[in-house]
Every structure is written in structure tokens, then in C-alpha cells.
Amino acid sequence: MAISVNGTATYARFDLLKMQVMDFFRKAANPSTSDQSSVSKGLDEKYIEKITVSGLNSSGQKCAELRMCIDWRLHSVSVQAGGGRIQAPSYWTGGFNPSIDDAIGFFQKVCANEGLTRKWLVYYSSKSDGSRINSELGLVPSSEAPWVAGPVGGKVRFDPLTEITLESLVDSTIADKKYR
Numbered sequence: 511m512a513i514s515v516n517g518t519a520t521y522a523r524f525d526l527l528k529m530q531v532m533d534f535f536r537k538a539a540n541p542s543t544s545d546q547s548s549v550s551k552g553l554d555e556k557y558i559e560k561i562t563v564s565g566l567n568s569s570g571q572k573c574a575e576l577r578m579c580i581d582w583r584l585h586s587v588s589v590q591a592g593g594g595r596i597q598a599p600s601y602w603t604g605g606f607n608p609s610i611d612d613a614i615g616f617f618q619k620v621c622a623n624e625g626l627t628r629k630w631l632v633y634y635s636s637k638s639d640g641s642r643i644n645s646e647l648g649l650v651p652s653s654e655a656p657w658v659a660g661p662v663g664g665k666v667r668f669d670p671l672t673e674i675t676l677e678s679l680v681d682s683t684i685a686d687k688k689y690r
Contacts, residue, residue, distance in 0.1 A: 519605055523589055523596045526605060527580070527671055528553050531561065533606055534578050534676065537614045538563040539630035548647040552632060556582050557643050560633040564655055565617065565626030571658045573684055574620040576613055577677040582635075585673040596670055609666045613678045620680055623687070629655065659683045 521529075528550070535541060535549055539561075552558040559582065565574035598605045621628065631652055634640050644651055663679035 520595050520597050521605060523585070523593055523671070526596055526598060527585065527674060529605055530607055530610065530668060530671065530674055531558075531578055531580065534576070534610050534614070535561055535563075535630070537610070538576050538617060539628060541630065544648070548649055549632060552634075552643070552647050552649075553580075557634050557638060557647070558632045559635055561630065562633070562654075563617070563628055563630045565621040565624065566629055566655055567624065567626060567658065570655055571681075572655050572661070573624050573626055573658055573681045574617055575661065575677075575679045576617050577675075577679070579675045579677070581673045581675075588673060593670075599670070607668050607671075609668070609676060613666070613676055616678060620684070624684060657681055 531553055532546070532550060536546060539545075541549070549558065549561070558580065560577060560579045562578075563576045564572045567573050601608065620626065629652075631654060632649065634643055640651070643649075658681045660682050661679035662682050662685045663677060665675050665677045668674040668676070
């Protein structure tokens with residue numbers, strides 16, 4: 511006789527959000543321990559609104575990118591509306607959305623097949639003092655690389671964490687290639 515158990519876990523909304531973002535950052539960017547600590551602190555302080563991991567060609571142009579965006583206003587509204595605790599859907603393994611691994615797997619294939627190097631950036635609110643935050647987090651300013659031609663791709667929401675989106679983009683010059 512087989513016994514099947516379906517369960518869901520309940521998390522503090524912020525903790526579940528941070529788990530998704532840090533999982534994405536670790537797997538996609540392969541950052542140092544120090545950089546992980548800096549980004550973790552930036553999330554705790556709600557400084558970071560977007561993290562991008564780009565695949566750059568030998569000319570320093572973007573050919574692929576993953577973007578994880580956090581809408582802190584929507585997060586705050588969701589918590590105030592009674593969403594301080596939240597259940598991870600049963601298909602999320604250990605509280606992690608499988609869409610993250612799918613997007614990262616695709617990104618890594620594109621980077622490997624195209625010979626791309628990875629670069630990550632964090633973005634703060636336009637109302638923030640980026641110099642002060644960089645100093646506090648120990649991060650160094652960097653510029654965004656241009657696209658070869660222009661991005662195409664799609665966006666995924668993280669229901670029930672509607673305040674997070676993950677965008678997977680490739681340059682239009684390689685969009686028709688198959689990566690399996």
C-alpha cells in the first residue's frame with residue numbers, strides 16, 4: 511500500500527521572498543560569500559529593488575539576462591492586508607519556486623553555448639542614496655552593459671508572492687537558437 515502526503519509550509523512573507531531572491535542570486539550569479547552577505551543585508555534593509563545577472567560576449571555586450579524585481583510597495587501592502595504569513599504552494603520544493611531553476615538552467619545553457627561571461631548588478635530605488643548604500647553594503651558601482659541588438663523574452667510571477675517577478679531575456683540575434 512502506498513501512502514501519499516501532500517503538504518504545504520507556512521512562512522513569514524518576507525522570509526519566503528528573501529529565500530527566492532537569494533536562491534536566484536546564488537545560483538545565477540555564483541557570487542562570493544561576501545557578496546551574498548552584502549545582498550542579503552540589502553534585502554533585509556529593503557534597499558534592493560532589482561538584481562540582474564547578464565551574460566556578456568567578448569565585446570562586453572549583453573546576449574542574455576535574468577532580472578529579478580521586487581516591488582517593496584506591493585510587499586508592504588500585502589503584509590498590511592493580512593499576508594504577513596504565507597503558504598508556499600505544494601509544488602514549490604522546500605519552499606522554493608521551481609521556475610527559478612528553469613530560468614537559470616536556460617540562462618546557463620545560453621551562456622555556455624555562446625561563450626558568455628556573467629556579470630551581476632543590483633539596483634536601488636531612484637529615491638535612494640546609492641553611494642551611501644554601496645558604502646554600507648560594501649558594493650562597488652558598475653555600469654550596465656548594452657545589448658547587442660535588443661532583448662526578447664518573458665516574465666514570470668511568483669504567486670502567491672506577487673511582489674516578485676523574474677524575467678528571462680536573450681538578445682534578438684540569438685533568440686531563434688534552440689537550447690536544450
